[in-house]
Amino acid sequence: MRQFVLKRFGYSLLSLFLLSVTIFFFVRITGDPATLLTEPGASEADIAAIHHRFGLDRPLVVQYVLFIASLLRGDLGQSFYYQTPVMELYWSRLPNSLLLAAVAMTFSLIIGIPSGIIAAVRVGSVWDSLGKVFGLLGLSLPSFFIGMLMILFFSVYLGWLPSSGSGTALHVIMPAFALGWYFAAAHMRMTRSSMLEVLGSEYIKLARLKGLPQSLVIAKHAFKNALIPVLTLAGINLVLMINVAVIVETVFAWPGIGRLLYEGISFRDFPVVQGIVILGGTMIIGVNLLVDIVYAVIDPRIRLEA
Amino acid sequence: MMQTIGRPPAEPFRIHRRALLALSAAGLTGALPHRTQAASPGQVTYAVHISLAASWLDPGQTSGLITPFLLLYALHDALVKPMPGTAYGAGLAESWTASEDGLTYDFVLRSNALFHNGDPVTADDVKFSFERYHGANYADLQGRVASIETPDPRHVRFRLKQPWPDFLTFYGGATGAGWIVPRKHIEAVGEEAFKKAPVGAGPYKFVSFNPGVELVLEAFEQYWQKPPSVKRIVMKVIPDEGTRLAALKSGEVDIAYSVRGELAEELRKTPGLKLEAVAVQGTFAVYFPEQWTPSSPWHDIRIRRAVNFAIDHQGINQALTQGYSHVTGSGVIPDMFEFYWQPPKPEYNPDKARSLLAEAGRPNGFDAGFYYCDSSYSNIGEAVVNNLREVGINVRLRPIERAGFVKAWGEKQYKNLIQIGPGASGNAATRMESLVVKGGQFVYGSYPDIDELFPQQAVELDHAKREAILHRMQQLVYEKALYAPIWQLAFLNGVGPRVGTSSFGRIPGFPYTAPYEDITLKSA
Numbered sequence: 001m002r003q004f005v006l007k008r009f010g011y012s013l014l015s016l017f018l019l020s021v022t023i024f025f026f027v028r029i030t031g032d033p034a035t036l037l038t039e040p041g042a043s044e045a046d047i048a049a050i051h052h053r054f055g056l057d058r059p060l061v062v063q064y065v066l067f068i069a070s071l072l073r074g075d076l077g078q079s080f081y082y083q084t085p086v087m088e089l090y091w092s093r094l095p096n097s098l099l100l101a102a103v104a105m106t107f108s109l110i111i112g113i114p115s116g117i118i119a120a121v122r123v124g125s126v127w128d129s130l131g132k133v134f135g136l137l138g139l140s141l142p143s144f145f146i147g148m149l150m151i152l153f154f155s156v157y158l159g160w161l162p163s164s165g166s167g168t169a170l171h172v173i174m175p176a177f178a179l180g181w182y183f184a185a186a187h188m189r190m191t192r193s194s195m196l197e198v199l200g201s202e203y204i205k206l207a208r209l210k211g212l213p214q215s216l217v218i219a220k221h222a223f224k225n226a227l228i229p230v231l232t233l234a235g236i237n238l239v240l241m242i243n244v245a246v247i248v249e250t251v252f253a254w255p256g257i258g259r260l261l262y263e264g265i266s267f268r269d270f271p272v273v274q275g276i277v278i279l280g281g282t283m284i285i286g287v288n289l290l291v292d293i294v295y296a297v298i299d300p301r302i303r304l305e306a
Numbered sequence: 307m308m309q310t311i312g313r314p315p316a317e318p319f320r321i322h323r324r325a326l327l328a329l330s331a332a333g334l335t336g337a338l339p340h341r342t343q344a345a346s347p348g349q350v351t352y353a354v355h356i357s358l359a360a361s362w363l364d365p366g367q368t369s370g371l372i373t374p375f376l377l378l379y380a381l382h383d384a385l386v387k388p389m390p391g392t393a394y395g396a397g398l399a400e401s402w403t404a405s406e407d408g409l410t411y412d413f414v415l416r417s418n419a420l421f422h423n424g425d426p427v428t429a430d431d432v433k434f435s436f437e438r439y440h441g442a443n444y445a446d447l448q449g450r451v452a453s454i455e456t457p458d459p460r461h462v463r464f465r466l467k468q469p470w471p472d473f474l475t476f477y478g479g480a481t482g483a484g485w486i487v488p489r490k491h492i493e494a495v496g497e498e499a500f501k502k503a504p505v506g507a508g509p510y511k512f513v514s515f516n517p518g519v520e521l522v523l524e525a526f527e528q529y530w531q532k533p534p535s536v537k538r539i540v541m542k543v544i545p546d547e548g549t550r551l552a553a554l555k556s557g558e559v560d561i562a563y564s565v566r567g568e569l570a571e572e573l574r575k576t577p578g579l580k581l582e583a584v585a586v587q588g589t590f591a592v593y594f595p596e597q598w599t600p601s602s603p604w605h606d607i608r609i610r611r612a613v614n615f616a617i618d619h620q621g622i623n624q625a626l627t628q629g630y631s632h633v634t635g636s637g638v639i640p641d642m643f644e645f646y647w648q649p650p651k652p653e654y655n656p657d658k659a660r661s662l663l664a665e666a667g668r669p670n671g672f673d674a675g676f677y678y679c680d681s682s683y684s685n686i687g688e689a690v691v692n693n694l695r696e697v698g699i700n701v702r703l704r705p706i707e708r709a710g711f712v713k714a715w716g717e718k719q720y721k722n723l724i725q726i727g728p729g730a731s732g733n734a735a736t737r738m739e740s741l742v743v744k745g746g747q748f749v750y751g752s753y754p755d756i757d758e759l760f761p762q763q764a765v766e767l768d769h770a771k772r773e774a775i776l777h778r779m780q781q782l783v784y785e786k787a788l789y790a791p792i793w794q795l796a797f798l799n800g801v802g803p804r805v806g807t808s809s810f811g812r813i814p815g816f817p818y819t820a821p822y823e824d825i826t827l828k829s830a
Contacts, residue, residue, distance in 0.1 A: 035709040038370040038442060044747075045445045046370060082517040083360045083367075083501065089517060148548055155556045163552040164353075164544050165520075253544040255519040262545070263357045263518055268709060 004296055012289045016282060020071065023277045024064055032056075033080050033268035054080055054270075071278070077271035081263070086275035089260060094242075096166055097256035100249070101241035103172050104180035105234060111184040113230065116191025120199060120226075121218060131188060138185020147178035147251040164253035175252040179245050183237050190233050194226040232291070239287050243280035348537040350805065350825060353550040355564035357518040357543050363504045365435070368482030370442035370730055372587070372817065379820040380523055380539065382506035383530075384485040385413050385432065385462075386478035389821065390812040393644055394474055398427050398486055398507060398530070408469030408767045415460045419530040421488045422511040429456035434489035441482050469767055472735065475644065480731035509534045509823040519543055534823045554579060554800045561808060561819065562800040567685070570628050570798045578803040582810040583630030583796040586817045588729035590686060591637030591789040592617075592677075596721055598751030603674070604722075608666040609699075610787035613723075615659035616697040619652050622689040623793055630796035637789030638728065638741045639780065642814035645734035645773050647780035652791060659697040671698020675722030680712070681705035686792060687725050716747050727795070734776045735763060742783055756782045804828060 034050040051057040055066070070077060076086035119131030154174060155163035162171050198204060199222055207217045242257065249259035257276060264272030354376075361367040362374035365382050379387075386402065389395025399413040419427040433454045439447070450470050455463040466473060477484045486507055492500045504512050509531070510523035521541040525534040542559065544550045551569050554562040555576060565573050565581075574581045594610050596602035603609050619633040634641050635649040663671060674694070679687035684705035691703045701723060706714065714720060726748070728741060743760045744752035759779050766772040783789065797817035801808045806826035809819040819825060 031707075031709040032713060033709070035712045043443060043446065046442050049440070049445070079517075081357070081359050081361075084517055092516070151549060151552045155558075156552050159556055162558055163556055164546075164549050164558070165542055251546050251549055253542065253546070253549060255516065259545070260518065267357070 001296065005293055008289055008292050012285045015285050016278070019281045019285075020068065020274075020278060021064075023274050024067060025060070027268075027270050027273050028060070030265075030268055033270065036268055037080070067274070076275035076278070079264075079269050079272050081267045081269045081272070086271045089272065090257065090275060090279060093255055093257045093260050096254060097242045097245065097249075097258065100172060100176055100179060100245060100254060100256055101238055103176035104183065104241055104245075105238050107176055107180035108183035108187050108237075109234060111180070112187030113191050113227075115184075116188040116230075117195055117218065117223065117226075119188070119192045120195030121214075123196065128192075131192060135185045135189045135192075138181055138188070141181070142247070143178045143182055144247045144251050146181050147174065147248055150174045150178060151251075166255055171254075175245075175248050175254050178252070179241060179248045183234075183241065186237070187230055187234060190230050191226065194229050195222060198222045198226045235291070236287065239283050243276075243283065346538075348827070350536045350539050350561065350827065351559045352539070352541045353544040353553050353559040353562040354541050355545065355547070355550065357545070358515070358521050358541060360501060360515070360517055363512070363515065364501050365482035365485030365487060365506075366438045366440060368439075368441035368485070370480075372729065372731065374482070375816070375820075376818040377521070378482065378485055378508075379818070380508055380510045380822045381504060381512060382485045382487070382508045383419070383427075384478060385415075386474060386484060388479050388813050388816060393642075393814075394478055398432075404474075406767075408471065409466050411464040411466075411473060413462045413464075415462070416530050417460065419507055420528050421491065421507050422505045422526055423488065423491055424528075425488055425490060426459070427486055427488075427507050428459040429462040430459070431486050431489050432456070432462045434492075435486045436483050438487070438492075439481065439483040443476055443481050444483070447476055447481060447483055469765065471764075471767055471769075471772060472733065475733050475736070480736070509821070510539055513538075529823060531821075531823055535826050536822075539822070551800065554802055557802065560802040560805050563797075563818065565798050565800050567626060573798075573800045574628065580801040580808075581628065581798060582801050582808055583628065583798050584811045584817050585630065585632045585640075585642075585794050585815070586729065586797050587640040587642065587731065587815040588727050588795040589634075589636065589638055589640050590683070590725065590727045590792040590795060592690065592792065593637075593724040593726050593748075593750075593789055594787075595718070595724060595750040597788070603666075603668065603672055606666045607787050608662045609668065610790065612659040612662040612666070612697065613694065613699065613790040614652055614787065615655045615662065616693050616699065617652070617690055617790065617792060618654045618693050619791075619793060620654065622686065622693075625689065626685055627793075627796045627798060630798065632794040632796070633791075634794055635784070635791050636780070636794070637791035638726075638783070639734045639737050640794050640815055643733050643737070645776040647734070647777040649780070649784045649791075656693075656697050663698060668698070671700060674699045674701040676704040676720075677701045677723045677725065678704045678706060678711065678715075678720045679725035680708045680727060682708055683725065683727055690725065690792065718750055725792070726789075734780065735760075738776070738779055742779070742788065753782065753786060753788075756786075 033054070034047045037050055038046055048057070055063060067077070074087070078084065079086055079089060082089060115131050115134060119128045122128055151163045151174065154161040161174055165171055204217060204222055207221050244258060245256060246258035246262045248254065249256045250262050260272060261276045263269065264276065356373060358377065362377045363381060365378055368374050368378070384397045385399035386394050387397045398415055398419045400416045402411060402413045404411050413432070415427060415429060415432070421427060433456055436454060450466055450468065450473070452465045452467045455465070457463065488505055491505050509526055509529045511526045513522040513524050515521050520543065523539040525537045527533045544553060547565060547569055550562040551565050551573055553559045554573070570581055573579055592613055594604040596604040597610060599605055623629050623631045623633055632641060633652060635652045636646070639646050641648070663669065677687055677691050684703065687703050687705060691701055694701050715724060715726070728737065730736065738760060740746045741748050742752065742756060743749065744757045756779050759775050763772050763775040766775060799810060801810070804827050806828045807824055809821060809825045812824070813820050
């Protein structure tokens, strides 16, 4: 087991290293940030001064070494655009992303799981068809489109909810729904297929043969077992929600990490883009490592095969 | 007794009466649009289109963009700055004089000008602010100044190494060097603390800043001109244009910057909202980089003139900017710039364009290659390309992301046609330098008769004579069809029903609301 954990940890570190190299060099291929911080026609002296201020006049390898050295100290550098430490920006936005992701996940589970159960229990019926349509719409309708429709309806026409920003519980409703919409469809499909598999199993048949009411069969016996893959998916999706809600956060002007990433890309703010990608990557790699370890603990075959 | 095995029969779908009533109520209320009111009385809330950067709070770091001045006009003040009706309005300096030899500029500071912390604005602060400045053009600016004297707290004297007619243009308008910060305060708290909580001499004081999210300011009651009537300003960053308009329509914000195209049309049609447009200093034109290449069709001035007649300036203006852009006929110099020369207005005449092409031996048009443009303005490019195709100039649109476009444009990588849109502050001379005259950053070729005039105007201290030289240069640019002008871009904004005076358009060429102290709210 120890060997398994060390091996997995080593792979994780290697993944992080490759991620750092990739993001560092790829972000620099996008172009020169100085051209976005000045008007066309800016003097070469001005451009050179910006390069010097941001350390961009150094050789790439030197920049990378300095970047890694700072990273190991927990310093992700200073934002070119905001002139603020990236960590400070990240930590100021992270609670907002966590809140949005938590509410969006709640929406997606509240909508996805019951609809998946109903679709599975009433397979072939109109409810199942509705569930399939919902699944299709959820996976194909873009979140920004849903967001804009909600803003138009609930903010402009009805005046019930604020169109953008944060600060109150009302602010989080629409962006959370827009973000959770896609994942609700994914959770619905996973729940439906998982429930169908469980409902077809022998012990469920036995429970029915014993005369247990349908509600008890579903709630007590089928649901818990069907929930395992759904929750695994939900855990991974939660991390995704925190890190990739770029479009929703931009449409709703939600001050989260996704919007910070969008701004970083727009302004070629290399430290911000690098920092968010590395921190997000660390989160995803960390979650995957944890899941691998938990699976290995639960199922010895996994660690023996490894 | 037989028991049911397998799935029980599905229950029929039922809509309960209560649910039906609730749905009906929702539908009825949906038919009655109503708005939530915006902020508290005495407060104006802005929906800003661009992330507010911390560096914009500090005049010492002003880049070459116009956007930092959105905050500088609120938080800070300058000795001399563009104001309503003049490019050189009196700010913290109540008067100034320039010596006849152009080597000395004397400023007299106002006696009642105070910083937000109550300290008076002194000559020492002016000198400190200049020496501290490290933003755009700082090397050029500081390199031309021999010394700064402060004979007493209200007098400052700049001595230049050589006569420089554009000193006030750069000191008072194009840079942040003339925007004054408190020396004692900065030395006491340190640069980092100042950048996080700036103290200035402007009409509004800093309250709080969440980078990229929101800036809150409150009125400075001791502002030398007058206390602002709007007591609190909140600037919210809302990057999406549709969301900005939604916030304005729902009453969450009072002013929304940058609402374009169909959304501007929607704004105009909305009762209670006003569309306020400002023609900014961004001029758009089609540049012919191959006009100096004898083998290129663009070498023929008739073909370049044909492009000018082919472009439906007013039609594009109406479609994209509701008719608010200025079709001046000048491709590179905005009409509010000092030394601007008004060319003849461009004419849309596709028949004349075809006739010119025929004269030039291209009766059936020709394949003109690519039309390069900044992708942010590809909508303009698309319209122009369509117009050119209508007369037979077959060109393909090639939008490039902004930074890549500017870089390649400056490195002379483009051929065929380039849509340019310079927006830098300055005057006619500064635009000529970068866009027309030999050696300019974006100059692919030049004409000797224009080149020889440029150094003459650079040392001419007589304003009228200098103006005559620069006018002549612009005439030559027009006569040689160096550019085919499109327009001077209008920046479209929305204003809500609570706002009395928005201050849009009061400072020529400035896209944002200023002076802030003149903004008012309507009485309740």
